[in-house]
Amino acid sequence: MIQPALVRFHDVRSEDGTLLRAWGNGGSGPAVLLSNGLGTNPYAWPDLLQPDNGLQVVGWNHRGIGGSERPASGRIDMDAHLEDMVAVMDDAGMDSAVLIGWSIGVNVAFEFAVRYPERVTGILAICGVPGATFSTMLEPWKVPPLVAQTLMITLARISTVTGHGLAPVTSRIPWTRFSVNLLKMARVFGPSADDTVLRDVVQEFFTSHPAWYAQLALEAARHDRVSLSRITVPTALVAGTKDLLAGPEAMRSAAARIPNARYRVVDGTHFLPIERPDVVLEELERLLERV
Template sequence: MTTAHRVRFRDVRSADGTRLRAWTNDADGPAVLLSNGLGTNPQSWPSLTSPDCGVNVTSWNHRGVGGSDRPADGRVDLDAFVEDAVAVMDDAGLESAVVASWSAGVTIAFELAYRFPERVDGILAVAGVPGNTFSTMLAPWRVPPFVAKPFMVSLARATTVVGHLEAPVTRRIPWTHTTTRLLQATGAIGRGADTAEVQAMVAEFFSTHPAWYARLALGVSEHERVSLSGISVPTTFIAGRRDLLTGSAAMRTAAERVAGSRFLQLDASHFIPLEQPQTVLDELLALIDRC
C-alpha cells in the first residue's frame, strides 16, 4: 500500500542568493535534516514523508531541481551544497540535527559535519560514501576504482553536452504503472519497492534536465575525499549489495574509519529508501536513540 505523503514547501535563500525549494513533513518528533540524493525529491523517502513517521524532517531540493533556482553564476560545487544545507537549517531554526543522507547527499552530510561539527548530532549514510563517489561506481561488476572513476566522470561530462538531445525524450517518458514495472524488472530499482512510490519518484526525477543533473554530479565528484578523522558523532552506514552506484565495500571501509559506527548491508540496489523504507526508518530511529 502506498504511504500517505504530507510535505509542505517553502522558499529559502542560500548564502549566494540562490532560491532553494525547501520542504518539511510537518510531523512530530526529533529534528532530522535530510541531505537527499542529487536530482531526487521527497518521493524518494516514503517512510519519512508519512505523518506518523515519528521524526520532523527538513530538507531541500538541490539547485536547479524541483523548483529550486539554478544559481546565476552556475555554481554547483560542494561548498555551495554545504552552504545550502546551512541556510535550510537556519531558516528552520535548527541549531543542530541528526542528518539522514542518501547517495551524493552522503558527501554533503559528512562535509557539513566536518566543517560545522556543532550542527550535526549524528549521520545516517544510505547508499553513499563521503567523497570520491565516482570511484565506487560499478563495484558489483568488479570494475576497479581507477577504471570506474574516469569512465563515470567522462560519461557525466558527455551528458552535459548530449543531455540537450536526451531531454526531449527523457522528459516525455510516460511513467505509468506498466513502464515503472518494466524499470523495476531491469533491477535498477528492486521489485520489492512499491510501484506507485517508484512511479512518483521517477516521474519527478526525469523532469530534471539530464545535462543539469550531470553538472550537479560533477560538482560533487570534484571533491576527492571528505575527512573522517574529525567525525565523532554516532553514525550508521546502510549499503546495498546490488548497488551499481555506490560499492558496499567502500561503504564498509568508510564505516571502519569512523569510531563506533554501525554498518548494515541489505539485499538492495541503490534505491534503498524506496526498497526497504521501514528498515531505513528503524535505523534512523535507533541512531537518534544513540545520539
Template sequence: MTTPTAFVRYYDVISADGTKLRAWTNDAEGPVVLVSNGLGTNPHAWPSLLNPGCGVRVISWNHRGTGGSARPVDNRVDLDAFVEDAVAIMDDAGVATATVVSWSAGVTVAFELAGRYPERVNGILAVAGVPGNTFATMLAPIKVPPFIAKRLMVGLARSGGWSGPVIAPITKRIPWTNATANMLRWSRLINPAADVGELRTLLQEFCTTHPSWYAKLAIGVSEHQRVSLSSIAVPATFLSGKWDMLTGARDMLSASKRVEGSRYRELASTHFIPVEFPEIVMEELELLLDRVHA
C-alpha cells in the first residue's frame, strides 16, 4: 500500500508581543483543527494530519525559538505566551473556533485556551498529556511518587540549561538515518509500531534546536500548576500510553473523569502516540468531530 505524500506549507505570523512564529498548515479541506504540539516538536509528529486527503484543515505553529520561530526579545516562554500564540494563529487564519488536537505539554495549552476563551474551542483531543502540573505525572509507570518525580524532572530540565552547550555539538551531529531511528524503536524508548521514515524526519528537525532552549521551554511549562477543568464544557477525548514515562496514564484517566462526558482510551504505547499510532489518532479525531458537530 502506497503511503500518501505528506504536505506542509509554512508561513509567518506575528504574536501579540511581536514574536515572529513559524506557522504551518496542510491546506486541506474540512473542519478546522488547531494543533497544540508537544514542546519544540514539529509537524512531522502528526503523519495522519499531513495527508492532504485527511479530511481536516490543520493550522499550527512551531514553538518560540524552534523550527524557524523567533526567540522573543525578553525570552518569554510561559503558558501565557503559548496561549497568545495559539490565538494569533487562529486570528491570522480567520478562524473563530476550532477543535484543538494536543500532545504532551500542548495539552496544558489546549485546556488553558479553552478555559480563557471558551468561544474559541469546540472540542479537545488530548494525546499523552495532562492539563497542567505535567512534571508531577512523569515516571508513573515505574511508580515514582508525583512530588519526587516533579523534583527529579525539573532538576533534569534545569541541568539541561547549563549542560546544553556541551550536548549541542553531539545532538546536531547525530546522523538520523533509518538505522539510528530503528535503534530507538528496537530499544522500546519509542514503540516499534512507529514508521521509521516518519520517525527519522521528526527527530532530524527536533535536533536542530539548541538543548538549552528546550530546557527553557520545559521549565516555563513546569511552573504552571494544574489547569482548572470545572469550566470545560466541550467534547473531549484523552488518549494515554500504558508505557508513557512522561505522562502517566493514571493521571490522564483522573483528568478525563473531571471533564464531564469525556472519552478515555489507553494504548499499549509510549509518549509518542501521534507517530506510533497515527491511524488511531485519526480515528479518535473523527469520532470527536462527530461529537462536536452533533
C-alpha cells in the first residue's frame, strides 16, 4: 500500500504557462506515464507508485485539480491535455514511455499516441475507450449510445450550475472507514477495494470543485473516436464487467480494431485500479515484455 506522504509532487509548467502539479514514484526502470482518470489522483495506483517496483512512474493532476492551476486562457481541451503530457514527460527526462490510461485518460493516451508516435512504446488502457466516451456509458444497463451520451452530457451541464452550491458540502464530507464502506454497499466501488486506499482517493477527489469538474467532463465529451489504424505499438485493454462509464463491449470492439491488442475483462466496476491493482500490475508486466 502506498502512503500519501511517499508520493513525490513537484510543479511543471505547460506550454501555455499553466502550472501543473506533477507526481511520481521516484523510482528507476522502464518509463511509465500515467494518464489518469478525469480529476483523479495518484493514490488510486498503490502498486505502481511503490518506489522500489522497478519502474519510473510519473503523472500529473488535471488543470484546476489537486494543486494544478486553472489556466488563465480557460483551455481544457484535448490539445491542452496533450501539451501537459509533453511537459511532464520532458520534465522527467522521458524521450518515450509506456502510457497507462484510465477512463478519460484512455482518450488522452490514444490521442497522444497518434500525434506523437515516436514518444509512445506501448499503451495499457484501463476502463476507457479511445474517444466518444460518453456514448459508451451505461452499457451494462443496455442504454442506447445516443441516449446515454445525451443523458450524461445533460447531467454534466446541470452540474456546472449546481456544483457551486454543492462545493461547500462535498469538500467537508468526513471520509472514514464507515463512509467508505457505505460507498461499497451502494456498489459504487467493488468489495475488493482496500479501505485505506479508497479513503485516500475519495478524500482527495472531493477537494475538487464540482462545477469545474463538470466543465472538464463537458470538454472531454467533445473528443471524437481516435483512428485506431494508426496505433502500431503493443496495446492492452482491461475492462470491468460492471463498468457503467466505459462498457466492456465497447472496449472489446476497440481492441479488435488494433493489431495484436490484448483484451481482458475482469469482475469489477469502473475503478479497477483501486479494486484490482494486482491485475493492473500483471497486465503492465505483460505489456512491458512485449515492448
